[in-house]
Amino acid sequence: MAALWLISPWAQAQTPAWQQLTAPACALGSAANAQALAADANGNVFMAGTFSNAIRFGTTLLTTRNSQDSEAYVAKWNPAGGFMWAQRIEGSFVQISALAVNGSGVYVAGTFSNSLRLGAVQLTNASQANSPDIFIAKLIDQGSTAAVAWGQRTGGPAYETISALAVSGSDVYLVGKVGPNGGTIGNVAFPNTGYWGFVAKLTDAGTSGTIAWAHQLQGNSYVIPFAVAANAGNVYIAGTFGTTATFGATALTGTDDCFVAKLTDTGTGANYVWAQQAGGTDVEQASALAVAGANVYVAGYAESSNAAFGALRPAASGPRSFVAKLTDAGNSSHFAWVQQSVDGGLGSISSLAVSGPNIYAAGSFSTSSIAFGSAATLVNSSQPSGNPLSPWGRDGYVLKISETNSGAAFAWAKPVGGRFEEVSTGVACSGTSVYLTGWTNSQTADFDGRPLANPSGNNAFLAYFDDPTLTATTAVHSDLNFRLSPNPAHGRATVALPGVPGVPRVALTLLDALGRVVRTTTVLLPATGLSLEVDLSALPAGLYALQVRAGGATATRRLLVE
Incomplete structure (x- = not known):
């Protein structure tokens, strides 16, 4: 019988508590970051970024052509097995912009100069001057390995960049x-009179990907999209425009305002349905987007004290980050609510994730503090920079907003800090778990009191926690078979779990009746199975839930402690 769980590392109840912090092995002289994150329905997490010299993900070592090169990677991780695989993206000045997952398909996008190689796929830049071209590639997740399905380059002799991607079917x-x-972009040539934004569709044929259509965004000045989301043939884009922007029959007029627009995909093209703007006399920019049914969530930055979000004019005392919701009524839309931070104008939100009434944002700030209503005030832990334009190094955070039928409110915010800089770049949800990625250049990064060592001084990170949204009285999910006995239990209970091929470890989380984490641990899972005794003597009597995760499989059982 395995040792008592009470002796294993575990976290006392918090809401929420970080359950695991991890990073690739990055030695002195090497560097890495994480720029994008995605999670599938089975709790597998995919991250992508750039690295130099050498970096190790579990047993997979990736090295660049020379120690000064900057190349890219895509890696898979799950809480029970750690890093499962990693793929190197070899090339010149490779940058990662976006990552998405659909079933076993993992899509990664970014830019490169000169040439790029991923597996057997090799792409060549169309510009003799080596201005960036865009690449999109698809990998097939095969459990402990990945196969490269295809890679696609788009671009011409000028400068092309990609900000975001979304996958639907x-x-x-x-x-x-x-x-x-x-x-x-594809077969569409853009004017040589400045910067132009675009939205495009690529069709995944399984073994190849082809640009199906591309639209140039129209306006008198710049109209640049930074985010995209898709849902059943509806495509949503968000960004910023200078003076005017035209989306089909909708014309927007403003001064450096942000926009959200909806298109319908016709197969060979797209039609604009509606567009909304937010802004005032100064600068506003939308940077992140998420969609759930008819709910469209947008995040960004607002500088104007008089910024209007449709008919909403929330009070503001200065520059701040915002998260807002629009309701898509089909042929029209409206802003439903807006939540704003107080950060002195040096904050940013890079990513949004939505699960039911819960909205999560990954962001960073470089002022002395940032406040989210009365829910949380985070204090910057970095050293002052001496730069009056950015007086502090950046600290990262993950933020939760809780939505009700009558509106929304900040629930909590958790910091990611250190002596120098920490930046949160991606957030994703799977089941009850929330995942956060980014990068740090402090020797030790601090996750709300939990340290993560960083010997190289420049490395990516990945962290997760379970949000208390799963209650012990909720119907359980069971795609993994385990026994929990006796139940009801007095003082102790035993977890019996059969071996799972290819899964060396299992993660166990005990939650109370409100879904709060009481204990969590990760233990070895022998091929012959596991018998683990759980000490319940210190727990108050009541209803609990035990969640077990092995590889991509999870199961939850109710437990009554008497």
């Missing part, structure tokens, strides 16, 4: 910009 949507001297 076999449709892959991307947004970005071209310019300043023209550019090409």
